[in-house]
Amino acid sequence: MDLVQAAWMVRELGQPVSAVDIDGSGNLIVGGWDGLLKKWNSDGDLIWSAECGDRIESILLHGNLVVVTAGLHIVCLENGSVIWERALEGSADMLTSKGGEIIATSSVYDIEHGDFMESAIWRFTESGDLLDVERIDERPWFIAASKELIIGLGRPRCGVLIDGNHRDLAVKSPVTCGSTHNGIVLLGHADGSISDLDGAVLSTENSAISTILCAENSFTVGTEAGDIVSRNYQNDKIWFANGDSIVTQTTGFEGTHWCARWNGLSGLIEVRDNSEGEILASAVTSKPRVSHSTVNRVVFGFENGQVLVWERELFSRRLENPISIVNERKSDLASRLRSLRK
Numbered sequence: 160m161d162l163v164q165a166a167w168m169v170r171e172l173g174q175p176v177s178a179v180d181i182d183g184s185g186n187l188i189v190g191g192w193d194g195l196l197k198k199w200n201s202d203g204d205l206i207w208s209a210e211c212g213d214r215i216e217s218i219l220l221h222g223n224l225v226v227v228t229a230g231l232h233i234v235c236l237e238n239g240s241v242i243w244e245r246a247l248e249g250s251a252d253m254l255t256s257k258g259g260e261i262i263a264t265s266s267v268y269d270i271e272h273g274d275f276m277e278s279a280i281w282r283f284t285e286s287g288d289l290l291d292v293e294r295i296d297e298r299p300w301f302i303a304a305s306k307e308l309i310i311g312l313g314r315p316r317c318g319v320l321i322d323g324n325h326r327d328l329a330v331k332s333p334v335t336c337g338s339t340h341n342g343i344v345l346l347g348h349a350d351g352s353i354s355d356l357d358g359a360v361l362s363t364e365n366s367a368i369s370t371i372l373c374a375e376n377s378f379t380v381g382t383e384a385g386d387i388v389s390r391n392y393q394n395d396k397i398w399f400a401n402g403d404s405i406v407t408q409t410t411g412f413e414g415t416h417w418c419a420r421w422n423g424l425s426g427l428i429e430v431r432d433n434s435e436g437e438i439l440a441s442a443v444t445s446k447p448r449v450s451h452s453t454v455n456r457v458v459f460g461f462e463n464g465q466v467l468v469w470e471r472e473l474f475s476r477r478l479e480n481p482i483s484i485v486n487e488r489k490s491d492l493a494s495r496l497r498s499l500r501k
Contacts, residue, residue, distance in 0.1 A: 162428060162442035165477045167456075167470035168203045176460025178227070179451045180218040187458060189466050190215025194229055198239065203468075207239025219254035219261065224285065226254055226261055233263045235287060243287030248279055257304035259285060264299045264310070280310065280320075293323065301337030301346065309356075311337050311346050319346065319356070329354040338373040345378055347371045353380060362394050370408050372416075379416060379433070381405035387418055389436065398436025403427065409450040411457045412471040415439065419447035419459060428459060439478060 170189070178190035185201030194211040213230025220226075225236045228251035234244045249267035256262065266278040275298040282290040299320075301311035310320040311334030318327045319334065328334075332348040339345075344356050347368025353361045366384040377397060379389040385404055389397040403422040411417045416433040419426060426444040431437060446462035455471045 160440040160478055162430065162440040162469075163444070163467065165440065165469065165474055166467045167473050168199075168466075168468040170197075170199060170203070170466040170468075172197060172460070172464045172466060174464050175462045176448050176464060176466060178215045178218045179449050179458050179460045179466065180220060181451055181453050181456055181458060182220050183453075185453070185456060187466070187468065188218055188220070188225060189460060190218055190227055190229075191464070196225070196227060196236070198225070209236055209239050209241065211236075211241070216250070216252055217254045219256060221256050221261060221285070228252060228254055228263060231265075233261075233281070233283070235261075245281075245283065245287060245289070247281060249277070253299065253302045255302050255304045255308070257308050260290065261285065262302070262304065262308065264302060266298045275313070295320075300334050303337065303339045303344065305339070305342070309337075309339075309344060321356075326356075328356075329358050329360045335368050336371050338371045338378070340373045341375065343373050343375075345371055345373045347380060351382065353378070361392065362388075362390055364388060369405055372408060372410050374410060377433075379408065379410075381408050381418070385420070387416075389416070389433065397434070398431075400429075400431070400436060402429075406447050407450040407459075409452040409457060411452050411469075412454060413475055417450060417452070417457055417459075419444075419450060421446055426461070 172189050172191050175192035177192045180188045187199045190196050192214050194213045196211050197208045198206045200206050211229035211234045216228045218227050227234050232244050232246050233251050235242055247265035249265045251265050253264045261283045263281045266275045269276040278295050278298045280293045297312040297316050299310045303309045307322050313333040317333050330348055330352045332350040334346050335349050336347040346354050349367045351364040364382050366382045368380050369383050370381040372379045377391050381387050385402050387400045403420040406419045406421050408418045414433050416431045418429045426447045428442050430440045447459055449460045451458050457469045459467050
């Protein structure tokens with residue numbers, strides 16, 4: 160199946176895509192490298208467009224608010240209008256919310272030393288009032304909030320902060336990424352380990368973990384070596400795939416796994432059956448950058464500004480009958496020719 164032709168919606172941001180999200184109503188929010196932020200409704204119509212000034216790194220949907228990290232700032236919008244903006248120290252990185260508060264992380268990179276020198280954790284009210292800022296030596300690489308605020312740390316301490324209290328993990332290796340699902344929290348590490356908050360190492364891969372997804376009965380990791388490994392929580396390998404460098408991965412509808420790769424010249428999106436790892440569809444693309452998914456939709460954003468969205472029912476239908484894509488294109492062409500004749 161031609162994966163691109165099976166897309167439900169194609170949109171253009173007009174600049175390299177750096178962040179994507181889909182809200183509970185199916186509305187699509189896309190941020191760009193130069194600070195442009197756009198929102199399309201669930202039918203694909205543009206609702207609003209806003210300028211946030213600099214590269215959008217993270218998007219947080221907080222009630223009726225859209226909060227983004229843009230360069231050195233955190234920007235809060237309502238219905239496409241900026242209602243407040245706050246400057247952080249260094250680059251604004253990650254966002255989450257807890258108990259009505261908006262929480263952001265920032266980091267300062269020292270070019271001379273080639274490392275992050277200082278970071279901070281910021282807590283704001285919904286109206287933009289600063290409640291607290293905690294400065295730390297480590298750069299946070301993962302943030303999540305449910306009952307507790309969990310922040311995965313790099314050097315020198317490594318480990319995690321849980322509601323501000325430091326805790327060592329099973330390995331003394333920098334946290335590089337993390338994932339949560341229904342109370343499960345997994346952390347990926349620079350030495351290839353995957354650990355949990357209970358002090359256990361679930362597996363160890365052959366290179367640093369670049370991305371991780373956890374689900375009810377399994378987890379899937381991507382490594383810097385280009386490996387994708389799916390395992391159950393007893394550390395049994397379910398499936399394995401190797402290829403070019405992994406840019407992003409997400410869990411899709413109908414039990415599918417979506418992965419984007421980049422070889423320096425072209426991108427590749429692979430869709431697999433997550434139970435066995437069999438490839439269901441793939442497509443060569445421009446450089447992929449980010450992805451996101453809900454139970455009904457999967458979205459990828461690309462370096463050339465393109466945004467592709469796949470919809471559950473349409474994807475399933477075309478997966479069962481790939482020839483329908485060709486027939487639909489022929490029918491559309493015939494309709495246009497008839498219109499021109501008239």
